[in-house]
Amino acid sequence: MKTEAVAVTGLVKRYGKSVAVADLTLAIPDGAIWGLLGPNGAGKTTTFRCLLGLVQPNAGEITFWGRSYSYRIFTDVAYVPEQSTLYEWMRGREYLEFTRRAHPSYDSSLARTLLDRFDLDPNKRVRELSKGERTALMVVMAFARHPRLLILDEPTSGLDPIHQRHVLDLVVESAATGATVLFSSHQITHIERAADRVSILKNGRLLLNESVDSLKERQKVIEATFEREVPPLNGVARDPRIARVDRMGKVLRLHVHDRVHEIVHELERMSPTSITVIDCNLEDIFMDAIAVGAPHPSG
Amino acid sequence: MATIFTVDPRSGVPLYVQLRDQMKRAVALGVLSPGERLPTVKALALELTINPNTVARVYRELENEGVIETSPGRGSFVARGQGRQSAVEACGDVARAVIADAIRHVRALGLERALIREIVDDEIARWYAPALEKR
Numbered sequence: 001m002k003t004e005a006v007a008v009t010g011l012v013k014r015y016g017k018s019v020a021v022a023d024l025t026l027a028i029p030d031g032a033i034w035g036l037l038g039p040n041g042a043g044k045t046t047t048f049r050c051l052l053g054l055v056q057p058n059a060g061e062i063t064f065w066g067r068s069y070s071y072r073i074f075t076d077v078a079y080v081p082e083q084s085t086l087y088e089w090m091r092g093r094e095y096l097e098f099t100r101r102a103h104p105s106y107d108s109s110l111a112r113t114l115l116d117r118f119d120l121d122p123n124k125r126v127r128e129l130s131k132g133e134r135t136a137l138m139v140v141m142a143f144a145r146h147p148r149l150l151i152l153d154e155p156t157s158g159l160d161p162i163h164q165r166h167v168l169d170l171v172v173e174s175a176a177t178g179a180t181v182l183f184s185s186h187q188i189t190h191i192e193r194a195a196d197r198v199s200i201l202k203n204g205r206l207l208l209n210e211s212v213d214s215l216k217e218r219q220k221v222i223e224a225t226f227e228r229e230v231p232p233l234n235g236v237a238r239d240p241r242i243a244r245v246d247r248m249g250k251v252l253r254l255h256v257h258d259r260v261h262e263i264v265h266e267l268e269r270m271s272p273t274s275i276t277v278i279d280c281n282l283e284d285i286f287m288d289a290i291a292v293g294a295p296h297p298s299g
Numbered sequence: 300m301a302t303i304f305t306v307d308p309r310s311g312v313p314l315y316v317q318l319r320d321q322m323k324r325a326v327a328l329g330v331l332s333p334g335e336r337l338p339t340v341k342a343l344a345l346e347l348t349i350n351p352n353t354v355a356r357v358y359r360e361l362e363n364e365g366v367i368e369t370s371p372g373r374g375s376f377v378a379r380g381q382g383r384q385s386a387v388e389a390c391g392d393v394a395r396a397v398i399a400d401a402i403r404h405v406r407a408l409g410l411e412r413a414l415i416r417e418i419v420d421d422e423i424a425r426w427y428a429p430a431l432e433k434r
Contacts, residue, residue, distance in 0.1 A: 168348050176341040176351045192308040213313035274407030279311025
């Protein structure tokens with residue numbers, strides 16, 4: 001079996017009485033691009049901070065490439081935090097110089113290319129940089145090291161659409177050359193594009209943990225129209241594969257999580273005037289998962 | 300390198316399905332010729348900004364269906380000989396889904412079986428007229 005770049009087992013982090021991360025278990029294979037989605041306060045940043053050893057979890061185990069946390073592993077991991085942690089008085093080139101000295105794998109020519117690509121002036125002080133430029137500087141510092149694992153917390157925040165795409169290109173390129181990327185984003189399309197797998201978190205709990213393609217294959221909305229009122233559904237509505245039932249007069253809409261064809265078949269027996277199967281994109285699936293909120297067995 | 304393929308990540312159709320069906324169609328239509336070299340998995344993933352595993356899965360499936368061939372160290376190519384025929388056959392699933400959808404729709408309108416069949420026959424006659432016949 002392929003080793004996992006990151007394995008998290010039973011992670012718990014509490015702040016006083018509030019639970020930021022509740023019993024989180026994740027196994028991220030080497031070379032994967034893994035997307036983390038969730039509303040604000042879902043526990044994404046806390047999870048990242050636990051992984052990086054920036055906060056001490058209350059329980060749980062974290063391993064990188066099968067080994068527990070160590071300095072050696074830390075050199076292989078690059079982190080882009082959601083909030084800039086850069087000192088206001090330092091210049092971009094000074095940060096890059098620090099990065100170069102701290103990391104033998106630092107690639108100066110790549111750093112120059114990336115500064116260019118993000119239209120960054122390395123002579124500016126951090127205080128002169130916009131929010132997006134600060135994000136971009138941290139992205140350059142992270143990727144120029146050729147790390148084995150990248151943990152990116154909202155790595156496109158404040159960036160314009162072109163620079164956002166550059167970040168995604170870097171993510172794809174790193175994964176194509178064997179690195180593992182774990183990233184969170186409110187831009188669901190970014191996860192849809194680049195991620196192998198997506199984990200959806202809410203209130204520190206994992207609601208869904210599956211490949212984006214298989215989620216789209218499995219989850220559909222079936223819309224049936226009837227001549228008169230929607231007839232009673234009897235057993236169909238209690239089917240555990242149906243997450244939600246909406247009735248609007250003559251129209252019935254079922255949010256189905258699996259075996260769509262079987263349910264279409266059952267509905268056909270009720271002689272509707274039409275049945276349509278509607279595809280769901282990740283945003284639909286995300287909204288659905290957050291609204292229902294019940295933990296889902298991982299796929 | 301530019302690519303003729305495009306994907307829509309916002310669609311509810313899985314990315315691998317979008318790309319796989321486009322490649323099949325390109326081979327079936329002769330847009331990609333037998334023996335033509337395909338971009339590497341990495342190059343196509345970068346070109347489309349999608350996950351390399353998605354592209355790898357598409358190549359694997361097309362290889363299993365005989366549409367493309369991969370030789371280690373040389374890359375992937377549109378299959379010679381049966382490649383185009385395999386692609387045409389592989390497009391059969393796409394055709395079935397499209398036609399099933401259309402029939403379900405017109406049935407919902409209350410059309411009789413005989414009338415639907417008549418329309419289908421008319422359309423076949425129109426699009427498969429000798430002047431339009433390509434193969």
